[in-house]
Amino acid sequence: MHPAFSVIFLTTLIGIGQGLFLALFTGQLYALAQLVPLQDSETFYAHGSALALVFLIAGLIASFFHLGRPERAWRSATKWRTSWLAREVIVLPAAMGLIAMYGAAHYLSFTKPLFTVSGVLPVDLTLLIGLAATGATFALFVCTGMIYASIRFIREWATPLTIFNFIFMGGASGFVLATLFSLFEAPELVALFGFWAIILTTAALITRSISLWRNANGTPKSTIQSAIGVRHPKIVQTATGAMGGSFNTKEFRSGSPASRVRQAKYLFMLLVFIAPLALLALALTTISSSLAWPLLALAFVIQYAGLLLERWTFFADATHPQNLYYQSM
């Protein structure tokens, strides 16, 4: 498939925003369980939510570049009953709204417990909004993943692994950013977020490796024989019905030689997983030194660059059965 930059930026940027929010709320839950000290509502939660929103908004803006008719984008929520794309269109602003409310509730210090569960668990407004926002964030991961995983013709995408990849890679990049952010705003949480960033990056490494292996093995369901209905092992296309190219010869191909797609795979494995894991480990052992923040910043930047490449490969690696009809040029 043709890698569209709008979608590459959309999916990677909202992934960071979602992951960062999940990190913030994880911090709140740990504090609630009194495993880590409670953070300042304004500097930590409100600023953190604002940062997450920046990434979500940037992703939303990028998505508009994918549309031929962005002025009609409002129509795209209509068919939420059948279309995962419509569902994403609804869930994305919902998640953004809830994360904004979460930040606002912290900013306005709505932290007085509303009620207490079994006498030990104080529940305040931020916790309730945070729970709802967490639900929306995961729903958004599922919608984004299902947009691809539900296209059964593209076998590289049509697997639950697609959803897990989105969750783990988005989560990993968000938690790496959270680690960096907490270095300035909440040093007590650096180790916690760093630890989770390593776990999520490792989880993503595992699921993405499985999906790479899956894509490299297995046979496509359709053949040229079933495409034109002629039963002969040797069929060669001599004309596609277009002198120059057409939409069908561009949209469904990577536009890059297979060797470059292969190189991109090795490179993103290094940039998204190996390098950030090493940098995170290094940073966590030098938390109190002045080396920690450049290491974490580097981990975040390298991982994001790698994620752009990973998403590019996600598209470039996907094959579409319609290409059977467009083999010769």
Next chain:
Amino acid sequence: MTQLALVIDLNTCVGCSACVTSCKEWNTSGEAGPMTDMMPYGEDPTGTFFNRVQTFEIGTYPNTQTVHFPKSCLHCEEPPCVPVCPTGASYKREEDGIVLVDYDKCIGCKYCSWACPYGAREIDEKQKVMKKCTLCVDRIYDQTLPEPERKPACVLACPADARIFGDVHDPQSEVSVLIREQGGYALMPEWGTKPANHYLPRRKQEMHIHADELERADNPLSKEDLKIDDKDITSVDGFGGW
């Protein structure tokens, strides 16, 4: 229920592309506006088409067959392109099964084209909306046209009569009879999309003449074919003759 569709006879299609040009002519001048061409006189011309004729070569020389293969939207009975559309611009009509795009609602997200395994949808580079075969929905019901002309433009244009239009749900329709009796098949049946359009296979015309058909026992000509070696035969005439 009605399901309008085309039956395409690969046995008679000569690959002349008359259907392609007549389709473009009719639909580009239609209500929905032009089907944009980009750089039509440039080095790399491209444009929007509802229908294309492709060519495949089957087998290895000298045992080869050229198959011309017209391809347009198959108006699937289970169209995977419809439910994925976020705006409802893509829809399948209840009354006649035609799959259409509402160009006024389409946001040009291309998602439906990903969900069509046949590559039947093409985006219009200028109008930025998705386009595809409409089975000439603006012509087949047009009461101002004489009855025989209420057919898709491609069907009327085909000089080889390789395109037949009708209701594949009516068992007695011409298309249904053809599919039933001439081995009509669907493309990529493995996806369960149930294409309404069907293709009739190549049928190589061969004459089989058996030896006994050439030399019939009652063939009067064969009587003159009697070979008589008279050297060994002594006839009455031979005795005492001249």
